[in-house]
Amino acid sequence: MISSRVCTLFILLTLSTPLTVAHAQDAATASHVRGTDDASTTLIRDLVARSAIGRDLVDQLDRSDLVVYVRRRLFTTAMLTGRIGFVRGTCNQRYVAIEISAPRSYVEELASLGHELQHAVEIAAEPGVCDAAALADLYTRIGDPVERWGGMADSFETRTAFDTGIRVRRELLQTAAEN
16 A cells, blocks of 8 residues: 555546536636635645646646546545546546545645646546546556555555655645745
């Protein structure tokens, strides 16, 4: 097992937070990385402002066909810091949602967002990943199974995303120490 930082891939049939707010941002922003509310939008903006790695991830996604919606939410387990899954999509336009565990320390939320954005970049790089089944196939191929409840591997992690989360956290803490 890589660590207690767990990325769960899940199928999003619907979001409990209406996407109408996020869809309204579509016309207002050119970015493919969009918050579903003010707090999530601020989290994205702060990551881009404070992290060169975060800026690079958002830039890569902005050059892709993948649209990423981000929201903060309370999870029922402390083990889960974030997850990503398909909202809907076709191979012409793909939509995923990232959920970041909140409330946590702001640095942890930013690092989790960087980690999950790396997963979005992995998905964006694979044009054939157009639905939840193809997403599961991708992570079966490129990820390592993460065992959780009952010894069953129900999620996957990639070394690149794991390392990206650590690098973002280190970058944020180093910048804070220098100021």
